[in-house]
Amino acid sequence: MSDRPIGVFDSGLGGLTVLKEIVKILPNENIVYFGDTARVPYGPRSKETVTKYTFQAINFLRTKNVKAIVIACNTATARALEEAQDKYDIPILGVIEAGARTAVYSTKNKVVGIIGTEGTISSNAYNLEIGKLDKSIKIVSKACPLFVPIVEEGWSNTDVARLTAKRYLEELKDEGIDSLVLGCTHYPILKRTIGEEVGEAIKLVNPAKETAEDLKKVLEKSNIINDNNSVSAKYEYYVSDIHEKFSSIAKEFLKKDIEEIQKIEIQKY
Amino acid sequence: MSDRPIGVFDSGLGGLTVLKEIVKILPNENIVYFGDTARVPYGPRSKETVTKYTFQAINFLRTKNVKAIVIACNTATARALEEAQDKYDIPILGVIEAGARTAVYSTKNKVVGIIGTEGTISSNAYNLEIGKLDKSIKIVSKACPLFVPIVEEGWSNTDVARLTAKRYLEELKDEGIDSLVLGCTHYPILKRTIGEEVGEAIKLVNPAKETAEDLKKVLEKSNIINDNNSVSAKYEYYVSDIHEKFSSIAKEFLKKDIEEIQKIEIQKY
Numbered sequence: 001m002s003d004r005p006i007g008v009f010d011s012g013l014g015g016l017t018v019l020k021e022i023v024k025i026l027p028n029e030n031i032v033y034f035g036d037t038a039r040v041p042y043g044p045r046s047k048e049t050v051t052k053y054t055f056q057a058i059n060f061l062r063t064k065n066v067k068a069i070v071i072a073c074n075t076a077t078a079r080a081l082e083e084a085q086d087k088y089d090i091p092i093l094g095v096i097e098a099g100a101r102t103a104v105y106s107t108k109n110k111v112v113g114i115i116g117t118e119g120t121i122s123s124n125a126y127n128l129e130i131g132k133l134d135k136s137i138k139i140v141s142k143a144c145p146l147f148v149p150i151v152e153e154g155w156s157n158t159d160v161a162r163l164t165a166k167r168y169l170e171e172l173k174d175e176g177i178d179s180l181v182l183g184c185t186h187y188p189i190l191k192r193t194i195g196e197e198v199g200e201a202i203k204l205v206n207p208a209k210e211t212a213e214d215l216k217k218v219l220e221k222s223n224i225i226n227d228n229n230s231v232s233a234k235y236e237y238y239v240s241d242i243h244e245k246f247s248s249i250a251k252e253f254l255k256k257d258i259e260e261i262q263k264i265e266i267q268k269y
Numbered sequence: 270m271s272d273r274p275i276g277v278f279d280s281g282l283g284g285l286t287v288l289k290e291i292v293k294i295l296p297n298e299n300i301v302y303f304g305d306t307a308r309v310p311y312g313p314r315s316k317e318t319v320t321k322y323t324f325q326a327i328n329f330l331r332t333k334n335v336k337a338i339v340i341a342c343n344t345a346t347a348r349a350l351e352e353a354q355d356k357y358d359i360p361i362l363g364v365i366e367a368g369a370r371t372a373v374y375s376t377k378n379k380v381v382g383i384i385g386t387e388g389t390i391s392s393n394a395y396n397l398e399i400g401k402l403d404k405s406i407k408i409v410s411k412a413c414p415l416f417v418p419i420v421e422e423g424w425s426n427t428d429v430a431r432l433t434a435k436r437y438l439e440e441l442k443d444e445g446i447d448s449l450v451l452g453c454t455h456y457p458i459l460k461r462t463i464g465e466e467v468g469e470a471i472k473l474v475n476p477a478k479e480t481a482e483d484l485k486k487v488l489e490k491s492n493i494i495n496d497n498n499s500v501s502a503k504y505e506y507y508v509s510d511i512h513e514k515f516s517s518i519a520k521e522f523l524k525k526d527i528e529e530i531q532k533i534e535i536q537k538y
Contacts, residue, residue: 044309146422146429149414160415160432167429 002226005030005234006215007061007069009054012040013239013246014148014185015072016253018095021212022070023233026219028226030234032064036266038241042075043119054080058088059269064236066090067224070215072185072208074116078125091218098214099181099207100129106179106203107137113172113202114141116183117148126183140175144168144184151186152249156193165190165197173198181205189252240266271495274299274503275484276330276338278323281309282508282515283417283454284341285522287364290481291339292502295488297495299503301333305535307510311344312388323349327357328538333505335359336493339484341454341477343385347394360487367483368450368476369398375448375472376406382441382471383410385452386417395452409444413437413453420455421518425462434459434466442467450474458521509535 006029008019013035022031034057036042042050054076061069068091071077071084077094084092103112103126114126121143130137146164155161172180180202182188188206195204219225226233239246242263250258275298277288282304291300303326305311311319323345330338337360340346340353346363353361372381372395383395390412399406415433424430441449449471451457457475464473488494495502508515511532519527 038313040313044307145418146415149418153415155436158432158436160429160436163427163429163432167424167427 001067001224003030003228004065004067004224005032005236007058007064007066008033008072009036009057009061009069009076010073010185011036011042011076013037013249013253016250017185017188018070018072018208018211020254021206021208022215025212025216026225028229028233030226032061032066032236033238034060034264035237035239037239037243037246038266041117041119042073043117047079050076050079051083054084055087056266056269058084058092060238060264060266062088063269068093068215068218070211071095072211074120074125074183074185075123078120078123091222093211093214093218095185095207095211096125096129098210099183099205100126101133102205102207102210103179103181104130104133104137106205109176109178110134110137111175111177112137112139113175113177113180114139114183115144115147115168115172115180115187116141118143118145120183126181140172140177142168142172147190148184148186151189151252152245154248154252156189156252161190161193162197165193169194169197173202177202179203179205181207183207237261238264240264270336270493272299272497273334273336273493274301274505276327276333276335277302277341278305278326278330278338278345279342279454280305280311280345282306282518282522285519286454286457287339287341287477287480289523290475290477291484294481294485295494297498297502299495301330301335301505302507303329304508306508306512306515307535310386310388311342312386316348319345319348320352323353324356325535325538327353327361329507329533329535331357332538337484337487338362339480340364341480343389343394343452343454344392347389347392360491362480362483362487364454364476364480365394365398367479368452368474369395370402371474371476371479372448372450373399373402373406375474378445378447379403379406380444380446381406381408382444382446382449383408383452384413384416384437384441384449384456385410387412387414389452395450409441409446411437411441416459417453417455420458420521421514423517423521425458425521430459430462431466434462438463438466442471446471448472448474450476452476506530507533509533
C-alpha cells in the first residue's frame with residue numbers, strides 16, 4: 001500500500017507549488033499530478049460544474065491507484081471537497097483548511113489578510129474556515145487578479161510585480177494585518193516580492209506548505225507513509241491540454257525541468 | 270424596420286468599447302448589449318462550445334427584435350461568425366475582418382503587429398484575414414495576458430500599465446512594425462498608454478472603430494439605417510451574471526454611467 005502514489009490535482013499548473021512542498025517533506029512518495037489545463041480557470045464556473053470536473057480528476061487519479069489525493073486548487077476545494085470526501089474511500093485533502101488553521105495560529109493581533117483570485121475571495125471560503133476556528137478574528141480580503149498572469153509570464157521578480165504588489169497590498173497593510181494568507185496556488189512564486197512589500201512584521205502563510213504537513217500526518221496516522229528511501233520517488237505529470245508555455249511555467253513552479261508530460265482526455269473519466 | 274435596435278454581443282464587457290464607437294457614428298440607433306459575463310472568458314473553450322454560446326446570445330438578441338448584430342468578441346468572431354452568418358437571416362458582423370482590412374490599408378512597410386489575448390493570438394484569426402488580403406505582409410503577434418486585468422482594475426493609466434506595455438511591446442518595435450492592431454476589445458482603453466510606448470510612428474488600429482464603420486455601410490446598403498434624430502436613442506444592457514465590479518468597468522469603457530443593467534438566464538435561449 002505504502003508505495004502507491006499520492007494524487008495531486010489542480011485546475012491548472014498552480015498546484016505544482018503544492019507538489020513541491022509535498023516532495024520536500026515526503027521525499028519518498030511517488031506522485032501523480034493532474035492539471036485540468038483545458039478547462040482552467042474553475043473560478044467562474046458553477047458548483048455543479050466544478051464538482052463534476054473534480055470527480056473526473058479523482059476518477060482519473062484512481063486509475064493510477066493513488067492512496068490519497070490532494071486537491072491543490074482553492075476553487076475546487078471550496079466547491080467540491082466535502083462531496084469528494086463523502087463519495088470516495090481514500091483520504092482527500094484540500095488547501096483551504098490547512099491555510100486557515102495556520103493563519104489562526106499565526107496571528108497575534110487577530111487581524112488576518114487573505115489574498116486570492118476573484119473566485120476564491122468572493123467565495124469567502126477562507127473566511128468561513130477561519131470563522132469556524134476563531135470568530136474574533138478580523139479578516140481583510142483582497143482579490144489580486146494580476147498576480148496569476150504575472151507569475152505565468154515569468155515576471156515574478158520584475159518591476160511590474162513589485163508595483164502591482166504595492167498597489168494591492170497597501171490597503172491590507174493599512175488595515176493592520178499581522179498575517180497574510182497566500183490564498184492562490186500561484187502566489188508562493190511571488191513570496192519574495194510580496195514579502196518585500198509587506199515587510200517582515202507581517203507573516204506570510206503558504207497553505208501549500210501546511211497542506212503538505214497535513215498530508216504527512218494523514219499518511220502516518222493511516223500507516224501508509226512510504227519510508228522506503230532505497231528507490232527514487234517517481235513523478236508523473238498529466239494535463240488535459242498542452243499549452244505552449246507549459247514547460248516554462250512548470251519550471252518556474254518546480255524550480256526544475258519536467259522530463260515528460262502526458263495529455264489525457266479528462267471528459268472520459 | 271429602421272428603428273429596430275442593433276444587437277451587440279461580447280463574452281464580457283470589452284464589447285462596450287465597440288458599442289461606444291457605434292454610438293459615435295450612428296447616434297440615432299437603438300442598441301441592445303449582451304455580455305455573457307457568467308461564461309467569460311471564451312478563449313479557452315472549444316469551437317463547438319463557443320458556437321453554442323454565440324447562437325444563444327443571438328437567439329436572445331433576436332427576442333429584442335434586432336435588425337443587425339455585431340459580435341464584439343474576437344474569440345466568438347474567430348470561432349463562430351461564419352456559422353452564425355449561415356444560420357440567421359439578418360446581417361451579422363464580427364470584429365476581425367474590419368481590423369485586418371484596416372491594418373492592410375494602414376501599413377506602408379508591410380510589417381504589422383497584432384496584440385490580443387492568448388486565445389485570439391493562438392487562433393491566428395487576424396493572420397488568416399490579413400493573409401487573404403495581402404500575402405506579402407509580415408505579421409508579428411504577441412499575446413498580452415496582463416492587459417485585460419489591468420483594464421478591469423481601472424489601472425490603464427498607471428505605472429503598472431506603462432511598464433507592462435513596455436515589456437510587451439519592445440519586441441514588436443524591434444521587429445519594425447509600422448501598424449499595431451489592438452486585437453482585443455479591452456485594449457482601446459489602453460490606447461494612450463500603448464501609444465506613448467510605441468511612439469507616433471506606429472499607427473494603432475482599433476477594430477472597434479472600423480467595425481462600427483462597416484456596420485454603418487451595411488445599414489445604409491440595406492436601407493435600414495435610423496435617420497430619425499427627433500427621439501433619443503435607447504440603450505439596453507443585459508448580462509448573464511452581475512459582478513461587483515460591473516459598474517466601474519462599464520464606466521471605464523463607456524465614459525458614462527449605465528443606469529440599468531438586467532441579468533438574464535442565457536442558457537434558456
